Amino acid sequence: xxxxxxxxxxxxxxxxxxxxxxxxxxxxxxxxxxxxxxxxxxxxxxxxxxxxxxxxxxxxxxxxxxxxxxxxxxxxxxxxxxxxxxxxxxxxxxxxxxxxxxxxxxxxxxxxxxxxxxxxxxxxxxxxxxxxxxxxxxxxxxxxxxxxxxxxxxxxxxxxxxxxxxxxxxxxxxxxxxxxxxxxxxxxxxxxxxxxxxxxxxxxxxxxx
Numbered sequence: 001x002x003x004x005x006x007x008x009x010x011x012x013x014x015x016x017x018x019x020x021x022x023x024x025x026x027x028x029x030x031x032x033x034x035x036x037x038x039x040x041x042x043x044x045x046x047x048x049x050x051x052x053x054x055x056x057x058x059x060x061x062x063x064x065x066x067x068x069x070x071x072x073x074x075x076x077x078x079x080x081x082x083x084x085x086x087x088x089x090x091x092x093x094x095x096x097x098x099x100x101x102x103x104x105x106x107x108x109x110x111x112x113x114x115x116x117x118x119x120x121x122x123x124x125x126x127x128x129x130x131x132x133x134x135x136x137x138x139x140x141x142x143x144x145x146x147x148x149x150x151x152x153x154x155x156x157x158x159x160x161x162x163x164x165x166x167x168x169x170x171x172x173x174x175x176x177x178x179x180x181x182x183x184x185x186x187x188x189x190x191x192x193x194x195x196x197x198x199x200x201x202x203x204x205x206x207x208x209x
Contacts (some may be wrong), residue, residue: 026044029044029046038056050069072099075100081143104143107119109151111154125138152171155171175191176190
């Protein structure tokens with residue numbers, strides 16, 4: 001067998017191995033992880049996480065893929081509301097994404113979140129009186145929420161801060177820090193993120209049913 005033939009055999013073997021691992025993660029997610037979540041839809045896959053905390057407040061829809069290294073945490077600090085994380089259908093979350101919630105985080109249908117992003121609704125006030133604790137232990141007690149609209153794209157290393165509502169079909173540039181609401185179709189970049197363009201209106205590829 002020549003070099004090209006060997007390469008083809010290796011490629012087929014690699015693809016087969018990837019499919020088997022994908023099926024294994026699907027089975028593991030639906031049997032081992034699913035009971036620890038508030039809800040989890042069919043065909044959802046969770047790859048090895050870095051950390052999961054209080055996932056009984058987390059709902060995940062159908063056909064969601066969450067890659068390895070995710071930190072998915074709901075913070076409980078005696079708040080007088082029930083916190084919630086809602087990840088809707090067909091969301092794709094890539095490696096090493098940081099999602100921390102104490103109020104409400106919503107990631108709508110068809111959103112793609114690339115690697116190394118942070119989506120948070122928690123604020124650690126630098127002027128807080130944290131007593132015997134640490135700066136990290138001081139959390140702004142006010143309710144906050146963060147929403148990412150359907151079919152939006154969040155570029156590598158971007159950060160979405162508390163009390164931000166991103167519209168549908170938005171494009172968040174690499175390493176942007178989003179500090180304010182964005183209308184549908186916004187293209188943003190920078191720190192803090194600014195609107196630098198808009199996407200042409202087009203039918204959504206995935207609908208919010």
